[in-house]
Amino acid sequence: MTPIQLEFLGTGTSGGVPLIGCSCPVCTSLDARNHRLRSSVIIRYGTHAVVIDCGPDFRQQMLRSGQAQLDAVVLTHEHMDHVAGLDEVRPLNYQQKTDMAIYCTERVANRLKQQFSYAFGEDKYPGAPGLHLVEIAPNKPFIIGGMEWMPILAMHGTWPVLGYRIGDVVYLTDVSAMTDVEMDKIRGAQILVVNALRHQPHVSHFSLLEAQEFARKTGVPHTYFTHISHQMGDHAATQSGLPTGMYLAYDGLHLEA
Secondary structure (H helix, E strand, O other), X not given: OOOOEEEEEEOEOOOOEOOOOOOOOOOOOOOHHHOEOEOEEEEEEOOEEEEEOOOOOHHHHHHXXXXXXXXXXXXXXOOHHHHOOHHHHHXXXXXXXXXXXXXXXXXXXXXXXXXXXXXOOOOOOOOOOOEEEEEOOXXXXXXXXXXXXXXXXXXXXXXEEEEEEEOOXXXXXXXXXXXXXXXXXXXXXXXXXXXXXXOOOOOOOOOHHHHHHHHHHHOOOEEEXXXXXXXXXXXXXXXXXXXXXXXXXXXXXXXXX
């Protein structure tokens, strides 16, 4: 099986960490693991590289990672902390001499056509990003670079959101509930990435305890928590209390399965 490499470009929630105007111990921490850009990852296999989610920190994330080529962007849902950076694919359009493939559901595609109307109109602005929308749907695997991607449907409060299984890696973010049928798609994987916003319950995200319980139910041996707010507390202190096989992810962390 082709090895799957995952790099965390960002592990923060919608406001990032530090949060603007906050002077809490986490936001003022000198530990780089407490500095979190908005949640996104690069998935690499063979000569291919795909980003999951493209938030407002996309440019900074790509420069920091040194990634100069992308096959596609795959989106989980349409909230701005996951799509606001799509305009920044323009340098890749120029260098790769093609529109960027954006994999998303019909619902997300319709939102993108509104949010980035200048990139989709008949009289398209000449400096607009080149975005080629490829519609996907739950229960319909798709192929990028010869690798199968399996969508996993979950709920983000009242909003549908997709996670993905790529080989032995599962990536989920902004999840608050999932059916047993969808959870079955996760079983047998080696690495699970799932959101854990904070210790306290939240209407549309797993808390840390909820994320741990979810991970136990899947049976995946290695779990990494992402989409973390400053309310989670210090990285090292929180990590010290986690069960074996469970970890707080941090920006720049690399994994392989």
